[in-house]
Amino acid sequence: MSATPFIVLSAILFSIGSIGVLVRRNAIVMFMCVELMLNASNLALITFSRSSGTLDGQIAAFFVMVVAAAEVVVGLAIIMTIFRTRRSASVDDASLLKY
């Protein structure tokens, strides 16, 4: 089982996630696209781990999951706080620093 198809799939998922971050306006959906990018990188890490024959790639993927969990908790709390003050989850409305 070659490693290349897995890495190409990971690249495709990563690019879809990045397009989602650029295109979508809803902060929560943007955040989901960031999660998709993290998951895609995890797939690449695990594929590299298998192709090199060491478990370090799996450890790295494990740490990515831990950091993603912490990131989601803080990020969603920030989204909730913004929603509470501005009554909107759209990232375009949070532009107060511009003025």
Add this chain to the structure above:
Amino acid sequence: MIAFWILAPVMVVAALGMLFARKAVHAAILLAVVMMSLAVLYVVQDAPFLFAVQIIVYTGAILMLFLFVLMLVGVDSSDSVIETIKGQRLWAIIIGLVFAGTLVLGVAQISVGAVTGLDTANKGGNVPAISQILFTRYVFAFEATSALLITAALGAMVLAHRERLTPKLTQADMAAQRMRDYADHGKHLGPLPPPGVFARHNAVDTPALLPDGTASEASISRVLAARGTVKSVPEMAADVAHMMIDPADEISTDGSEK
């Protein structure tokens, strides 16, 4: 490899669906599909521990957190179509496609070399092997993640906490406020009117009709009005008129039944 070729198209379609889903809940469900498929691919690639962690942490905890926040923020908070920066969406798609093409072409051209496989590394089981490395070589990184998790939990509590700026209203305060509103603005003292109960409709989405035939906005829930599921007044008026005419017809046509 069969699992890969079955799951890869599913994952790509689900991920593309996240870009086009109008409602955030649909995007969350599609993300769940991608994450579960990824978990299966982890098993295929000799990572059973990460398979379990992926399902428990990602699909179980993180996605549920997303859904909880969606419920708090409001499920109907769909995307606005108005562009604040001119041409932003078009350029984002173009740049994203260029990035995707470059990445996929570049990645497809590199040769990873012969796949060694994890049979020797996983000899004593995947979980013991991972713990062996995690608690020796990566033990400081592991300790750092504990600090990170505690900080994240504290940060979420601080962000979600709301200080009460005004004293809590008691029932007596609210009654006094109602009386003051009545005295100052003549606001109706009693309860709000119930939704319309007619011969054909007995539902909360039917506004009560005022004596002049208009719908009373106070009789329906604000949420239903925002969602646009309230029955329109002309439609209702026609229905009511129909109901008022119908019995007369019945009586005139069959006079035997009196």
